[in-house]
Amino acid sequence: MERVISTKLPLCILVGCLTAACQAQVRVLERLPNGAQIYAERIADAKAISVQLWISDRGTEEAPATNGWRHLIEHFMAKRLDLFTDENGIFLGAETGRQAMAFKFEAAPEKLSFCLEGVRRLFNPMTLTTGDIEREIHLIRHEEAGLGAARRFSRAGWSQVFSGSRPDPVGSFDSMATATPAVLTKLQQRMLAGDNIVLSVCGAVEPRTVVQAIRPFLASQLTSSELDSSPQSTANSASTALATPQAVGSALSVKLEGVDRGSSLARIAVGFAAAQANPGITPIYTVSSHESLLTLASLSPDIASQVSGLSDRQLVRGISLLSGWLEGIGKSPSRLASFRGNLLSEGSGLSLDMVKQAAQPIGLLELIKAKQEILAGRLLEGFR
Amino acid sequence: MRHLLWSLAVALCSCLVPGQIRRVELSSTVNGEEILQGLIPSPEPMNARELGAWQLLCSGMLEGNDNFVKEDIFAFGGQTGIPPRLSWSNEALSIQFTAPKGGESTIARLLESVIANPKLDDERLGELRARLSTPLADDWSAALAGERGDTVIPSEFVRRFAARAIRPENLILVGTPGALRAMDGRFSDWKPIHVPPDIRVTNSLTFRGPETSKTGVLVGATFKPITSQAATCLAIVALGGGKTALFHQVLREHRGWTYRQEAFLKPERSGWRPTLVLQSSEPIPPKAELTGALLEKVDTLSADDLQRFKTLTSTALAGNNPLSPFRFPDVYAGTSQDRATWLAYATLWGTPNTTPESLLADVKRATLDELKEELKKILGQLMVVH
Numbered sequence: 001m002e003r004v005i006s007t008k009l010p011l012c013i014l015v016g017c018l019t020a021a022c023q024a025q026v027r028v029l030e031r032l033p034n035g036a037q038i039y040a041e042r043i044a045d046a047k048a049i050s051v052q053l054w055i056s057d058r059g060t061e062e063a064p065a066t067n068g069w070r071h072l073i074e075h076f077m078a079k080r081l082d083l084f085t086d087e088n089g090i091f092l093g094a095e096t097g098r099q100a101m102a103f104k105f106e107a108a109p110e111k112l113s114f115c116l117e118g119v120r121r122l123f124n125p126m127t128l129t130t131g132d133i134e135r136e137i138h139l140i141r142h143e144e145a146g147l148g149a150a151r152r153f154s155r156a157g158w159s160q161v162f163s164g165s166r167p168d169p170v171g172s173f174d175s176m177a178t179a180t181p182a183v184l185t186k187l188q189q190r191m192l193a194g195d196n197i198v199l200s201v202c203g204a205v206e207p208r209t210v211v212q213a214i215r216p217f218l219a220s221q222l223t224s225s226e227l228d229s230s231p232q233s234t235a236n237s238a239s240t241a242l243a244t245p246q247a248v249g250s251a252l253s254v255k256l257e258g259v260d261r262g263s264s265l266a267r268i269a270v271g272f273a274a275a276q277a278n279p280g281i282t283p284i285y286t287v288s289s290h291e292s293l294l295t296l297a298s299l300s301p302d303i304a305s306q307v308s309g310l311s312d313r314q315l316v317r318g319i320s321l322l323s324g325w326l327e328g329i330g331k332s333p334s335r336l337a338s339f340r341g342n343l344l345s346e347g348s349g350l351s352l353d354m355v356k357q358a359a360q361p362i363g364l365l366e367l368i369k370a371k372q373e374i375l376a377g378r379l380l381e382g383f384r
Numbered sequence: 385m386r387h388l389l390w391s392l393a394v395a396l397c398s399c400l401v402p403g404q405i406r407r408v409e410l411s412s413t414v415n416g417e418e419i420l421q422g423l424i425p426s427p428e429p430m431n432a433r434e435l436g437a438w439q440l441l442c443s444g445m446l447e448g449n450d451n452f453v454k455e456d457i458f459a460f461g462g463q464t465g466i467p468p469r470l471s472w473s474n475e476a477l478s479i480q481f482t483a484p485k486g487g488e489s490t491i492a493r494l495l496e497s498v499i500a501n502p503k504l505d506d507e508r509l510g511e512l513r514a515r516l517s518t519p520l521a522d523d524w525s526a527a528l529a530g531e532r533g534d535t536v537i538p539s540e541f542v543r544r545f546a547a548r549a550i551r552p553e554n555l556i557l558v559g560t561p562g563a564l565r566a567m568d569g570r571f572s573d574w575k576p577i578h579v580p581p582d583i584r585v586t587n588s589l590t591f592r593g594p595e596t597s598k599t600g601v602l603v604g605a606t607f608k609p610i611t612s613q614a615a616t617c618l619a620i621v622a623l624g625g626g627k628t629a630l631f632h633q634v635l636r637e638h639r640g641w642t643y644r645q646e647a648f649l650k651p652e653r654s655g656w657r658p659t660l661v662l663q664s665s666e667p668i669p670p671k672a673e674l675t676g677a678l679l680e681k682v683d684t685l686s687a688d689d690l691q692r693f694k695t696l697t698s699t700a701l702a703g704n705n706p707l708s709p710f711r712f713p714d715v716y717a718g719t720s721q722d723r724a725t726w727l728a729y730a731t732l733w734g735t736p737n738t739t740p741e742s743l744l745a746d747v748k749r750a751t752l753d754e755l756k757e758e759l760k761k762i763l764g765q766l767m768v769v770h
Contacts, residue, residue, distance in 0.1 A: 045414075047718065048704050079637070082627035087692050089699040091706055092627070108704050135640055142643030145597035145665035148522035152594075248519045248594050276458060276467075280518060299518045313455050324465045383594070 028207040029349070035195025036218040039340050040207035043333055049203035050333035051105040051115035053122060054341040056196040057098075059224045060187060061166060068140070068171015069179050071096045073188050075136050076126050078103060081118055088114040097286060098158075098166040100345040101191070106334055109204035116214050119199065123221070126188055128181040137176045144170050149247035149382070150282040150297040156245040156380050157253025157295045194221035200341030203333030245382040249280075251297040252307060254377030258289040259343075260350050265322060265359045266370035270310070271296050272325065273318030273367070278306050287339055289348035296374065301381065308375055315367040326356050405571060406556045407564055408731050413720035417464050418488040420495050420563040421480040423556040423728035425653045427549050432586035435474060435533030437545035440512045441502060442472035445479060447512075449503040452494065461494050463487055466721065468494075474530055475652040478728065482721060483563070492566035499555065500574045502546055509539045519592040524644070524663055526593030527601045527770045533588055541582075548579035558728045590770065600668035601770035603650075604658035604762045609730070609738045614746030619758035620658055620709040622685070622693045623647035623678075625700055629693070629707075630759075634681050635662065641669055648709040651729045658762055675763045682759045690752045697747045701740040710740070 027041035062070060078094040085092045090107040103122055105115040147170070155168045197218060201210045245251065256264040271283030271294055280299040286292060298306055329335045330352050343350050413419060426438050446468055448454035461468040461481045469480040479498060481491035513535045520526040552574060557567060593599075607613045624631045624647025631645040644663040649656035662668050700708035703718025730736050 079627075082632070086626040086628040086696060089695045089704070091699070091704065093706065106704055106706070108699070108702060138640050139636065139643050142597075142663065142665045146522065146524065146644055146663045147596070148524075149594060150521060152596075246594075246596060277454075280515060282521065297521075299521060300514075317455055317458065320459075320462070324462075324467070327465055 025207050028211055029344075030211050030215070032194065032215065032219045034219060034221055034223045035193075036197040036199070036221060037344050038199045038201075038211050038214060038218065039337075039344055040201045040205060040210040041336060041340070042205055042207055043203050043331065043336065046203040046331075046333050047109070048333050049107055049109050049112055049115065049201065049205050050337040051107075051112070051119060052200045052337045052341045053103045053119050054198040054200060054345040055101045055191050056198070056345040056347075057100060057166075057191070058196050059193065060191050060196075062169075062171075064167060064172065065175055065178070067167040068173070068176040069184060069187055070101060070191070071140065071169055071171045072133065072136055072176055072179060073126070073184055073191065074101050074103075075140070076128060076132070076184070077122050077188070080124070080126075081121060084114075084118060084121065090115060090118065092118065096169045097342075098169050099288075100342060102338065102341060104334065104338070112201075112205060112210070113213070116210075119214065120217055123192055126185050128184060130181065133176075133179055133181065133184070137173060140171065140176070141173065149245075149249055149299065150251075150284045150295070152247040153245045153249070153251035153297040153380050153382065154253070154284045154293065154295040156243055157251065157293055157378060159243045160380070161253050161255060161293055161378050190224075190227050192221060193224040193227050194218065195223050196345075197221065198341050198344040200337040200344065202337040202340070245380050247297075247382040249297060249299040249382045250301050250303040251295050251380040251382070252303050252374055252377045253293055253295045253380060254374045256285070256288075256292050256294050258291075258348075258350070259287050260289065260355050260358045262358050262361060262366065263370065263373075264294075265355070266362050266366040267294050267374055268325075269318030269322040269359075269362060270307075270315060270367055270370045270374055271318075272321035273310060273315050274307050276317060276321060277310055277314045281306060287342055289343055289346050289350050294374070295380075304375060304379060307371060310371060312364055312368070315371060316364055318367055319362055322359055322362070323356075326352065326359060405552045406731060407567070408556065408558045408727055408736060409564060410558055410560050410720070410724050410727060413560055415464075415720070416485055417466075417720065418483045418485060418491065418560045418563040419480065419720060419724045420483075420488070420491045420559040420567070421478065421557070421724040421728050422495055422499055423558070423725075423732060424477045424499075424550060424554050425732060426475055426477070427581070428653060429581075430474075430533070431582055431584055432531075432534040432588040433537050433541065433584065434545055434582050435531060435588055436535040436537055437533065437542045438474065438549060439472075439516055439533050440509055440535055440542050441504070441546050441549065442470075442477045443516060444504070444508060444512045445472075445477065445498055445502065446470045447503070447508065449497060449501045451497045451501060457494060457498065460490050463490075469721065473650070473652075476729075476732070478725060480721060480724060485562075488560070488563040488566040492563060492570060496567070496570040496574075499550060500571060502550070504539065504543045504546060506539050509542055519594065521593065523593035523595065523597050523599045524661065526591040527599040527661060528650075528659075529591040530601075530769070531588040532591045534586055544579045545582075547576040548581070551576050556728050556731050558724045558731070598664050598667050599770065600662045600768065602660045602671065602674075602766040602768050604765045604767075606652055606655040606657045608655040608733050608735050609743050610735055611746045614743065615750040615754040615758040616658075616762070617649075617709075617743060618693055618697055618747045618750045618755055619762055620647050620649055621697045621700065622689070622755060622759060623660065623709075623762070625693065625696045625705065625707055625709050627707075628689075629696070630678050630681050631660070631662075634677050635674070639677060641666075641674075646707065648711055653732070655733050660766065671766060671768050675766060678763055679760065682756055682763070685752065685756060685759075687752055690750075690755055693755070694748055694750075698744055701744045
């Protein structure tokens with residue numbers, strides 16, 4: 001069991017008051033014997049809490065033939081909690097990404113025990129029928145139709161820049177149609193292996209209280225090696241390439257290294273600067289310690305000229321916008337829990353401070369270089 | 385002769401003494417920061433040309449003027465890490481600046497400058513016309529944006545319209561005590577000429593988004609957040625304020641008509657407008673079919689449902705519910721900035737003493753019968769606008 005205590009009280013206070021010191025821990029990361037991780041951080045002045053269950057797709061990676069099965073499971077797991085969360089004044093959001101799925105409970109601090117109960121309920125096995133699956137696929141068709149332009153450009157960018165990578169998490173309707181109650185139930189169990197799980201809790205919480213309350217439950221989950229292997233689909237491999245954006249405007253997509261790399265942060269800063277200079281531009285990036293994608297989507301057909309036209313003065317604004325973004329993560333229970341939960345589910349212990357540190361040396365020269373790198377990225381053209 | 389009379393009337397109006405700016409004090413802020421907010425309702429009524437001018441005017445408010453370039457507005461107005469906020473609809477324009485303690489004179493100067501001296505030369509208006517003619521990012525936001533005015537209007541028309549729309553007597557200033565003190569003496573030279581309304585009848589269009597989905601918008605009658613309307617607020621929560629609300633359960637889970645469906649209160653000049661938005665990959669069912677399905681459910685609501693909707697109202701007004709119907713103004717984040725916006729709209733509606741807390745106290749007194757009655761009333765009044 002590994003315990004990381006990142007912040008301590010001054011020594012003078014610690015002396016003679018060990019209990020008080022324990023209560024004053026700002027953040028705790030605990031790794032359980034089965035591989036599950038619990039991260040908890042108290043945010044000064046926070047008025048809310050965010051309790052997030054992150055589930056890595058390790059061992060359940062989607063192939064074209066199973067593309068969308070995890071998305072279906074996410075829908076079924078979340079909807080069972082509709083009544084429980086509403087009755088207790090908790091908001092539950094759920095999302096399926098390429099590498100991880102997240103369930104996010106947002107609530108007032110006094111609802112912590114209810115949020116943790118909600119986490120436990122997510123582990124209950126699903127009871128499904130074929131009709132349930134058909135109905136949910138129908139809803140996911142509505143969901144897919146409503147995706148905004150930036151999201152459409154981003155997934156086209158992924159498809160073009162990372163050919164052969166994990167398919168788009170929304171899923172293929174052909175593949176989803178082959179899912180059965182039995183395979184989805186089995187896949188859910190496999191996904192929830194202890195070593196795939198991260199619980200990330202941030203806000204107005206006492207970190208040790210969180211760990212103590214949820215540790216026995218998470219520690220009881222079986223590991224991947226103790227569970228059956230992932231179910232295989234017999235469907236034909238459907239193409240999940242989404243190389244065409246199906247959106248109005250244009251975009252530039254560029255690869256990023258991990259979020260702790262100066263070059264990545266400089267490109268993100270340029271994205272912020274471009275969005276401020278041109279309100280029609282939306283930068284889209286999911287924090288990752290691995291190679292990832294930054295897409296700058298524009299509602300106009302000339303994203304390249306919009307980016308190349310950024311003046312040095314406009315670029316420099318990107319530094320404070322980047323700083324504001326990182327500071328904002330640290331102040332928001334939901335964003336901080338996502339930041340740590342997502343990275344920990346990738347197996348990365350990167351902290352916000354480490355990323356802030358990496359952003360320190362960024363100056364105009366780095367931004368000018370990053371701007372050129374973005375312009376050399378993949379140009380995506382949508383409808384005019 | 386008619387032209388002469390018109391000119392005389394305009395000249396007389398121009399001599400009028402400008403009205404008083406309404407100033408409202410925001411008692412305190414969470415982190416001790418200084419906040420200054422300006423709220424200006426749009427002139428009423430507006431034809432499509434005026435609506436286009438209003439949209440051009442609003443969309444360019446933070447793009448810089450002869451005193452401050454855009455980068456300065458965001459650099460000086462964003463020193464706390466909270467960028468200047470500009471939000472506008474066809475009903476109102478809202479601009480908000482936050483400054484660290486001691487920075488109140490800076491944001492006062494910024495607010496005065498952007499409001500009283502908007503840059504409306506041909507080059508700027510050309511940029512703004514191009515921006516407004518671009519489809520919006522998704523059909524959802526396009527549906528919410530509503531009618532799009534005629535922006536192919538002469539620049540001179542926009543400049544004259546600005547003098548009609550942006551006037552001292554239309555401006556509501558909300559601020560922390562220090563920020564309001566910093567406004568003393570400002571706007572003293574601001575005497576926009578009076579301009580008559582444009583009497584031509586012209587047609588508006590709607591904003592466009594990508595046509596990948598079908599979006600429907602239905603609206604009810606406006607109301608003010610006063611005690612007697614508390615059950616109306618609760619009814620909006622019961623329609624769209626959670627996963628067990630009628631919209632989610634009936635339209636999405638039971639009927640499978642939509643994936644995204646929300647009910648919220650949109651601030652207009654005269655109060656909150658109940659607004660229901662639905663999105664689907666298929667055509668939205670006709671209003672009678674939608675309301676019929678919802679009304680069936682209304683009759684089955686129980687005391688447990690009433691209690692749950694009150695809980696959802698409480699979390700919405702406390703800032704912990706992203707499905708909050710009270711998101712316009714953005715009160716769900718519960719910040720001092722949101723409080724300022726709430727106060728500005730409450731002042732516009734003549735209900736400055738209504739707070740999220742007082743509204744919640746009223747909502748908690750609503751009965752099941754009142755809730756059902758309000759739901760039936762809202763569903764009966766709905767009009768399809770998109």
